[in-house]
Amino acid sequence: AQTVTQSQPEMSVQEAETVTLSCTYDTSENNYYLFWYKQPPSRQMILVIRQEAYKQQNATENRFSVNFQKAAKSFSLKISDSQLGDTAMYFCAASFGTSYGKLTFGQGTILTVHP
Amino acid sequence: GAGVSQSPSNKVTEKGKDVELRCDPISGHTALYWYRQRLGQGLEFLIYFQGNSAPDKSGLPSDRFSAERTGESVSTLTIQRTQQEDSAVYLCASSLGASGGYNEQFFGPGTRLTVL
Numbered sequence: 065a066q067t068v069t070q071s072q073p074e075m076s077v078q079e080a081e082t083v084t085l086s087c088t089y090d091t092s093e094n095n096y097y098l099f100w101y102k103q104p105p106s107r108q109m110i111l112v113i114r115q116e117a118y119k120q121q122n123a124t125e126n127r128f129s130v131n132f133q134k135a136a137k138s139f140s141l142k143i144s145d146s147q148l149g150d151t152a153m154y155f156c157a158a159s160f161g162t163s164y165g166k167l168t169f170g171q172g173t174i175l176t177v178h179p
Numbered sequence: 180g181a182g183v184s185q186s187p188s189n190k191v192t193e194k195g196k197d198v199e200l201r202c203d204p205i206s207g208h209t210a211l212y213w214y215r216q217r218l219g220q221g222l223e224f225l226i227y228f229q230g231n232s233a234p235d236k237s238g239l240p241s242d243r244f245s246a247e248r249t250g251e252s253v254s255t256l257t258i259q260r261t262q263q264e265d266s267a268v269y270l271c272a273s274s275l276g277a278s279g280g281y282n283e284q285f286f287g288p289g290t291r292l293t294v295l
Contacts, residue, residue: 068221097280107268109222109286155221159280164235166212167284169221 066091066160070170077146078178084131085141085173087156094118097159098132099167100141104152112154115139146177181205183287185271191293192261200256200290204273211254212284213238213246216268225269228254229277261294268292 068089077083089098100112115123115132122130127147131140143150156170184203192198204211209230214222215238224238228248239245243262248254258265268291272284 070221099280107270107289107291109270109272111283114280114283157222164227164229165210165274165277165280165282165284166224166227166235166238167214167222167280168224169214171221172219 066093066158066168068156068158068168068170070156070173072173073171074174074176076176076178077143079146079148081146082142082144083146083175085143085154085156085175087139087141087170089137089139089156089158091137091158091160093161095161098130098139099157099159100128100130101155101157102152103155103172113141148177148179151175151177183271183273183285185287185290187290188288189291189293191295193295194263195260197257197259198261198292200269200292202254202256202271202287204252204254204271205285208273208275208285209251210274210277210282211248212272213254213256214270214272216270216289218267222270225256227277258292263294266292266294
């Protein structure tokens with residue numbers, strides 16, 4: 065089975081601090097893509113960052129970076145200098161192998177940034 | 180340019196009624212996906228369209244669910260004889276193509292369906 069698991073239902077952080085959200089996955093595929101999506105209360109899903117499995121270098125987008133551990137099948141998201149606007153539900157997702165790009169999602173982590 | 184749009188934004192229906200949910204993808208996007216998001220949970224894949232054909236319908240929960248796409252554009256998800264467990268947010272996404280995740284999926288704002 066191809067699965068994505070997020071074991072932290074809720075996280076909180078103080079403004080300007082750093083927080084890490086965890087994600088693990090399971091697949092027998094060698095080629096896949098991993099994603100972190102943000103879903104604010106407006107319900108609009110926004111792509112935060114993407115990692116291609118064959119690339120060893122961890123992806124970075126401004127304050128967002130990932131720690132991709134392929135052997136451990138782990139894909140965590142680090143948010144630096146947290147801002148109030150980062151408050152949202154965060155989903156880890158994956159597109160495995162020949163699955164036409166369909167996304168398999170984790171259960172989500174609610175992140176609250178406190179002033 | 181316009182993003183993915185969905186209508187209606189909210190739909191309340193009675194158990195046993197049929198509902199139609201509409202998705203208008205970004206112009207030129209050949210791949211279209213439907214997902215379901217139950218309260219407090221992650222998204223579940225329902226169906227994928229490449230052009231007007233649906234190579235993967237594996238996520239449709241039952242034969243009460245069907246979807247079609249016309250003109251390589253708008254898609255309609257139909258739920259017949261709705262049940263209370265169908266209550267969820269239904270999200271649509273589109274992408275330039277379906278290259279295993281290479282092309283970003285852009286999501287619409289979803290339709291919140293409530294079955295009384």
